[in-house]
Amino acid sequence: MELRVPIDHQSGQKLQPIVTNLHWRYSGVTATNRMVAPRLARMFRAAWLGSDAPDGIERMGAADLLRLWRRSTPLIWHARRNNEMIVGVLLKALGWPLKLVFTSAAQRHHTWITRWLIRRMDAIIATSTVSASYLKVPSVVVTHGVDAETYAPPADRAAAFAETGLPGRHAIGCFGRVRAQKGTDLFVAAMCRLLPLYPDFTAVIVGEIKPDQAGFADELRRQIAAAGLQSRIVITGELPIAEVQRWYQRLTIYAFTSRNEGFGLTLIEAMAAGAALVATRAGAAELVVDDGVTGVLVPIDDADALAVALGPLLCDPAKAAAMGARGRQRVLDKFSLDAEAAGIAAVYRTLT
Known part of the structure; x- marks a missing residue:
């Protein structure tokens, strides 16, 4: 692949973002990276370096990277x-003309090596204000977004569930x-009760x-069996992403x-699909959820509070549907992929 110098048509300045994914297994970081990268490629001549490249963005190999030296x-x-x-x-020390950007979702104090590396970045993005508070350096908050066309309500939710045979x-x-x-x-404990x-x-x-x-x-599984709920609490295991998307629609x-999260992408995936939401105050939940309107927030690590919050929605599916519609809106x-890509692009332009 020959990588040409890209033009940012919005600012007229030359940019080439290299979106890195140097990780051996698929993870939440990979998932969020894959979703926004094609949107960035619509604005810049971006290239993907590493595994699990999505459609809609050029792939870069080691040889391509070497040709960009000096x-x-x-x-x-x-x-x-x-x-x-x-x-x-x-690479920057060896002569590559790099502007270094780091996105942090972690909601914890960083190790010394991470702090050392962060101080050498040219720009820092945090996925929430909480993540930003742990960085100790200036940052720009750009929240994750979701593809609301892929994660969309079904035409008929009842029919979508019925196809499972559950x-x-x-x-x-x-x-x-x-x-x-x-x-x-916590979920299993609440379900055994409800x-x-x-x-x-x-x-x-x-x-x-x-x-x-x-x-x-x-x-x-032992707890589920003891409650006699084997047919009504189903553990599917890992599924292909298309099937996961279909499950949201059901x-x-x-x-x-969650007890601890960096962001918690499933929050906005479920909301985009129109499901009513009850969420612990982990990750970006307090940023994402308008408590009592687009979801209900509960304390972390409290199965009783979770059950109490879920009860009214289980009792009234119409109420749940109305909350789900507000959540999607x-x-x-606030949390579209286009908004995320625009926020990242704005950071890139400060570096030219």
């Missing part, structure tokens, strides 16, 4: 992980890796069970139960 015009090197910052710092008429879901950090156990009272609902847990979490998952209610207004 170029006269600047390249944007956009990192989202420590190893990507390290490579960027080294009992009842409605689904309540909790998506993400099955582990304590995601609060899957589902006997609401026979029209089935609960669905969609997410990977890694080998080191097999014992955790087995304990959840949900009447979504429970975001909030995503369209």
